[in-house]
Amino acid sequence: KQEVTQIPAALSVPEGENLVLNCSFTDSAIYNLQWFRQDPGKGLTSLLLIQSSQREQTSGRLNASLDKSSGRSTLYIAASQPGDSATYLCAVKGGGSTLGRLYFGRGTQLTVWP
């Protein structure tokens, strides 16, 4: 079964810092990997999606990389702002025998203080 781990579990930083959130997964046979944002009391919002054949995706201050062979992804947040405070979840869409299932990590709870 696919296992997704996120490190760190929580992060508290001052505004303006550049951040790296880490995600690792045990089965490299994935269809794609996504980073989601979850605000308290709300659903998940997709931030970036990397297909299995891609190495990275960028959107504004966010950059996500994927190293499928080593089972790792990182989410880089540049010049963090208080509005970035949320929980960030990594999810892999299974390939092979688990085709289609989404497996989520536990998330990194980010707090950016002014």
Add this chain to the structure above:
Amino acid sequence: DAGVIQSPRHEVTEMGQEVTLRCKPISGHDYLFWYRQTMMRGLELLIYFNNNVPIDDSGMPEDRFSAKMPNASFSTLKIQPSEPRDSAVYFCASSANHFVGTDTQYFGPGTRLTVL
């Protein structure tokens, strides 16, 4: 579009009662997913439908849980009888084409269920 709509947003019930959670997916989306989120287990897929047909229900915890999708615009997740360990946030999500590499899921706001 209004996005994925879930009701109720909060539900408090007593052990043994039947609970029904409702979801309206985004119009035109062929895939619908039910997830459960708890502190202990994180976010777990319970079941998903394609064109109203259940495709993978291997995540449904036990027979007390059942899900239906009678038409393209409505789905229910029912728990009967409910137990305190069912307390969680239940999310519904939908997507247009789950097996296209760029496809993403759109989540509803969730239903927070508390079973006393």
